[in-house]
Amino acid sequence: MRTSTFGGSRIALRRALKQPLLNAVARLPDGVQRAMFTPRIRRICIRVPLLRAVYSGCMRRHPIDLQYGTETSGFVDALALQRDPELAAQLSPYMGSQPTIIRRALDTLGDIAGYTFIDIGCGKGRPLIVASEYPFALALGYDISEDLVKIANANGAVMARRFPHRPPIRAVAANVADLAVPSGKVVVFMFNPFGPDLMAALLCKLEEGLASGAIEHLFVVYDNPVCGEVFDRSRFLKRWFAQMLAYDHHELGFGPEVQEGVVIWQSLSGARPDAFADRNRPIATKDSLSATIG
Numbered sequence: 001m002r003t004s005t006f007g008g009s010r011i012a013l014r015r016a017l018k019q020p021l022l023n024a025v026a027r028l029p030d031g032v033q034r035a036m037f038t039p040r041i042r043r044i045c046i047r048v049p050l051l052r053a054v055y056s057g058c059m060r061r062h063p064i065d066l067q068y069g070t071e072t073s074g075f076v077d078a079l080a081l082q083r084d085p086e087l088a089a090q091l092s093p094y095m096g097s098q099p100t101i102i103r104r105a106l107d108t109l110g111d112i113a114g115y116t117f118i119d120i121g122c123g124k125g126r127p128l129i130v131a132s133e134y135p136f137a138l139a140l141g142y143d144i145s146e147d148l149v150k151i152a153n154a155n156g157a158v159m160a161r162r163f164p165h166r167p168p169i170r171a172v173a174a175n176v177a178d179l180a181v182p183s184g185k186v187v188v189f190m191f192n193p194f195g196p197d198l199m200a201a202l203l204c205k206l207e208e209g210l211a212s213g214a215i216e217h218l219f220v221v222y223d224n225p226v227c228g229e230v231f232d233r234s235r236f237l238k239r240w241f242a243q244m245l246a247y248d249h250h251e252l253g254f255g256p257e258v259q260e261g262v263v264i265w266q267s268l269s270g271a272r273p274d275a276f277a278d279r280n281r282p283i284a285t286k287d288s289l290s291a292t293i294g
């Protein structure tokens, strides 16, 4: 009994210290962060439970932010995103995905000129920034956190000033359960935003749009597809692509892994000819935070 009480208070203490510690690391100068992340120091520090989140790398200023002058780095706990504990239990924390993985995934799609890119759970808008490098009609994001949406729109404004001819970026505060059915030609992107119940609710909306003809053609690009079986069960979709994609060398140490599983589905309506022989590879979901492609 005593041990579990001590264990419980140790976990509570670790939780209370985690976010302030992560915030403090995020404020360190880039040179200090680089020194902290030399392989020898990282190898030792990552064994310390409290430092594990720090050494996931998401607090470091990401190369894409240095390149564009945006602010997409950091980690935000699920309870800081959503105060309702029941809803928070279904959400993944905020951490940005890796731009090179998004680019490699988008590069498989072929001509997407005029499609709308929609990031479900857009956070600070890193995938919207990457999508604006492509000829989409619009890069649109939804997130449950108003604070993150404000940051995503500020990033969109930075990009619009620097690249006025690129597609516009818009982020909207909304719970995915309340979204309107999208229309036209659409690429939906997700980086493991939430669990199976919300994923099933999202799929229902997409299927409604496909059944009514409001969505002409759809790609669903799912990075770290923890709930991928939800889409595999849909009679409106089929697989387009499934692979483990490696982080580019300059992004190693800026996220928790060295590679991510990416699975892409396309709608049967408006379908393009199959292009990837190994597109039906199975998804192995390890836990609520991680899935690999078999």
Ligand SMILES: C[S@@+](CC[C@H](N)C(=O)[O-])C[C@H]1O[C@@H](n2cnc3c(N)ncnc32)[C@H](O)[C@@H]1O
Pocket: 081, 090, 091, 092, 093, 094, 095, 096, 097, 119, 120, 121, 122, 123, 124, 125, 126, 127, 142, 143, 144, 145, 148, 174, 175, 176, 177, 190, 191, 192, 193, 194, 198
């Ligand atoms: C892992 S982060 C991904 C952020 C961004 N898509 C990226 O790739 O950089 C997941 C995001 O999903 C958002 N999210 C979780 N549940 C949501 C919901 N029900 N509706 C809208 N956004 C949600 C979280 O607030 C968080 O910002």
